[in-house]
Amino acid sequence: MALVWHTARRPSGELQDDDFALRDVPDLPLGEGEVRVRNTWLSVDPYVRGMLDDEGSYMPTMPLGSQVPGGAVGAVVESRDAGLPVGTRVLHDYGWRDSAALSAAQCRPIGPDEMPPQRFLGHLGMPGQTAYFGLLEVLEPRAGEVLFVSAAAGAVGTAVVQIARIKGLHVIASAGGSDKCALLKELGADVVIDRKAPGTMREKLAAAAPEGIDLYFDNVGGDHLDAALESARIGAKFSLCGMISGYGKGGVLELPDPMRLVVRQIRMRGFTAPEFEARRSLFEKDMLEWVLAGRMRSPETVLDGLGAMPEGLRAVLRGDNMGKLLIRL
Amino acid sequence: MALVWHTARRPSGELQDDDFALRDVPDLPLGEGEVRVRNTWLSVDPYVRGMLDDEGSYMPTMPLGSQVPGGAVGAVVESRDAGLPVGTRVLHDYGWRDSAALSAAQCRPIGPDEMPPQRFLGHLGMPGQTAYFGLLEVLEPRAGEVLFVSAAAGAVGTAVVQIARIKGLHVIASAGGSDKCALLKELGADVVIDRKAPGTMREKLAAAAPEGIDLYFDNVGGDHLDAALESARIGAKFSLCGMISGYGKGGVLELPDPMRLVVRQIRMRGFTAPEFEARRSLFEKDMLEWVLAGRMRSPETVLDGLGAMPEGLRAVLRGDNMGKLLIRL
Numbered sequence: 076m077a078l079v080w081h082t083a084r085r086p087s088g089e090l091q092d093d094d095f096a097l098r099d100v101p102d103l104p105l106g107e108g109e110v111r112v113r114n115t116w117l118s119v120d121p122y123v124r125g126m127l128d129d130e131g132s133y134m135p136t137m138p139l140g141s142q143v144p145g146g147a148v149g150a151v152v153e154s155r156d157a158g159l160p161v162g163t164r165v166l167h168d169y170g171w172r173d174s175a176a177l178s179a180a181q182c183r184p185i186g187p188d189e190m191p192p193q194r195f196l197g198h199l200g201m202p203g204q205t206a207y208f209g210l211l212e213v214l215e216p217r218a219g220e221v222l223f224v225s226a227a228a229g230a231v232g233t234a235v236v237q238i239a240r241i242k243g244l245h246v247i248a249s250a251g252g253s254d255k256c257a258l259l260k261e262l263g264a265d266v267v268i269d270r271k272a273p274g275t276m277r278e279k280l281a282a283a284a285p286e287g288i289d290l291y292f293d294n295v296g297g298d299h300l301d302a303a304l305e306s307a308r309i310g311a312k313f314s315l316c317g318m319i320s321g322y323g324k325g326g327v328l329e330l331p332d333p334m335r336l337v338v339r340q341i342r343m344r345g346f347t348a349p350e351f352e353a354r355r356s357l358f359e360k361d362m363l364e365w366v367l368a369g370r371m372r373s374p375e376t377v378l379d380g381l382g383a384m385p386e387g388l389r390a391v392l393r394g395d396n397m398g399k400l401l402i403r404l
Numbered sequence: 405m406a407l408v409w410h411t412a413r414r415p416s417g418e419l420q421d422d423d424f425a426l427r428d429v430p431d432l433p434l435g436e437g438e439v440r441v442r443n444t445w446l447s448v449d450p451y452v453r454g455m456l457d458d459e460g461s462y463m464p465t466m467p468l469g470s471q472v473p474g475g476a477v478g479a480v481v482e483s484r485d486a487g488l489p490v491g492t493r494v495l496h497d498y499g500w501r502d503s504a505a506l507s508a509a510q511c512r513p514i515g516p517d518e519m520p521p522q523r524f525l526g527h528l529g530m531p532g533q534t535a536y537f538g539l540l541e542v543l544e545p546r547a548g549e550v551l552f553v554s555a556a557a558g559a560v561g562t563a564v565v566q567i568a569r570i571k572g573l574h575v576i577a578s579a580g581g582s583d584k585c586a587l588l589k590e591l592g593a594d595v596v597i598d599r600k601a602p603g604t605m606r607e608k609l610a611a612a613a614p615e616g617i618d619l620y621f622d623n624v625g626g627d628h629l630d631a632a633l634e635s636a637r638i639g640a641k642f643s644l645c646g647m648i649s650g651y652g653k654g655g656v657l658e659l660p661d662p663m664r665l666v667v668r669q670i671r672m673r674g675f676t677a678p679e680f681e682a683r684r685s686l687f688e689k690d691m692l693e694w695v696l697a698g699r700m701r702s703p704e705t706v707l708d709g710l711g712a713m714p715e716g717l718r719a720v721l722r723g724d725n726m727g728k729l730l731i732r733l
Contacts, residue, residue, distance in 0.1 A: 125663070134667075296662050310679075315666050328662035333625050333655060334454070337644050337674040338463075345666035350639075 079172040111153040116193040117402040118146035119387040145170030197399035206234030208351040218243030226294035228255035230399035276302035374398025408501040440482035445522040446731040447475035448716040474499030526728035535563035537680040542643040547572030555623035557584035559728035605631035703727030
């Protein structure tokens with residue numbers, strides 16, 4: 076038997092445990108070229124919220140009764156594929172469950188062995204890849220430029236801050252609360268903005284970047300995007316990665332004085348990590364090197380047990396997590 | 405004496421004639437290297453509205469009593485510069501007046517002689533340069549791509565439509581009213597959208613571009629920008645030239661579902677014509693060739709007399725003009 080989270084109800088207001096249901100799924104016999112993976116770590120990603128209903132959603136809405144998707148790492152416990160013997164550590168997209176029967180093509184072996192496997196759900200996985208390409212290919216930064224990154228204490232943001240420091244940028248990072256701000260200073264941010272501190276984001280960013288910003292890595296939208304436009308130098312580049320301020324709210328972006336986009340010659344580009352898939356090996360080489368050299372710290376927030384998944388999603392949507400939020404099985 | 409329009413009052417609601425004052429300015433003797441130019445044609449540009457007050461303004465606000473700026477063409481009537489003898493036709497930035505004393509460096513001689521001089525305020529001048537670089541350098545179009553251009557019956561838009569056709573694009577053009585739409589068909593637009601016709605812009609653009617758009621040249625903002633995002637293909641490019649929907653209104657852009665920018669990997673870039681000044685000769689060569697070959701028609705709306713300037717500005721802000729709005733002296 077596998078235990079699998081399913082969608083059970085359209086959310087109304089904050090997510091409830093009953094919006095999901097944990098159900099048994101029988102273990103079918105493996106076919107040729109298939110393996111059974113026992114999951115050990117599960118990823119909780121905000122995009123799942125967008126799939127639960129069609130309110131302000133940009134992701135396809137899942138039918139009720141669907142199995143919830145998400146990244147996972149685990150070990151092969153039964154194998155009918157010669158390339159993935161029992162014991163192989165793999166990364167795959169069948170999370171929100173304790174085990175999964177998968178074709179070999181759906182699994183990616185992970186290594187080296189000394190690397191904690193959950194790292195492949197964080198800085199060595201999709202969030203790291205998002206940070207890497209969203210910063211280096213979308214923004215094409217040059218050493219000495221001023222970068223603002225919002226929601227910087229999250230899985231993507233902590234990688235952006237550290238890659239930016241490695242590349243010689245001046246980093247202004249925002250997050251909510253003094254603990255996160257302290258973390259960002261430890262990770263090398265030059266200036267930290269606490270979004271929960273008094274004052275508007277415009278005021279706080281203007282104070283943090285008195286000569287303006289060259290680059291903005293946006294995870295938030297809303298008042299953060301507005302503040303970045305207000306502080307943008309002529310020709311500033313904006314990388315739009317996420318708009319967590321708008322998830323599940325039927326969000327509308329209200330942007331005062333949109334002529335700023337024209338007059339300041341803003342170059343703004345939305346992106347998603349999969350569009351850079353063809354160059355993933357570049358990311359893997361650099362990031363593995365940085366992690367092994369101790370130049371890339373990977374903070375984690377860990378909840379235990381499959382039952383904690385709905386709370387994990389609530390936590391990541393509230394922004395409670397420092398670094399990557401993970402479920403340990 | 406020169407007659408010069410000055411700012412006289414901060415506007416309240418629609419512009420009034422009394423927001424401006426036409427005043428005499430004494431003719432001072434020319435210095436060495438200076439010329440006196442009698443203006444024959446004046447340009448009326450929407451950006452002037454943004455300089456009249458600080459409400460939703462992106463341009464520096466002019467102090468009350470300032471001389472209003474704007475493009476002009478005229479002829480040298482008195483010269484103390486050997487390079488600009490009497491009779492030379494020149495383009496300069498001292499419009500909203502009947503004559504001006506200028507240094508030679510402030511004047512650009514225009515030709516060939518058979519070309520109507522007012523063309524250098526339109527397709528052979530700043531609006532043409534805006535269309536040329538905003539389409540060809542910002543959007544980098546490829547033949548066969550689908551372009552949407554808004555406010556297409558104006559000075560910039562009529563050039564965008566025709567350059568796009570020369571470059572082999574499929575052109576969807578919007579404007580307000582059946583006369584403008586008929587003009588756009590004559591200029592070569594493949595599909596025309598009347599923004600005043602029943603239905604939302606989203607509906608109308610979706611019907612005009614059932615397979616989506618690759619490129620958007622934005623002169624409007626607001627519901628046109630929203631509709632373009634809704635019809636955008638993955639990786640679509642947006643050139644932000646103007647947001648006439650927001651002039652003088654303390655405008656706020658309301659963009660539903662901003663995650664569209666991310667998920668559709670939109671590349672959006674604000675620009676202003678002066679940033680391409682170094683490559684102006686490219687534009688001049690191509691555009692002059694197209695105009696002389698009859699491939700570029702330049703519709704004009706003409707008002708007579710210096711006294712018509714405030715009404716001209718109101719007209720261009722209301723979008724009454726077909727093609728370039730000009731004042732003939």
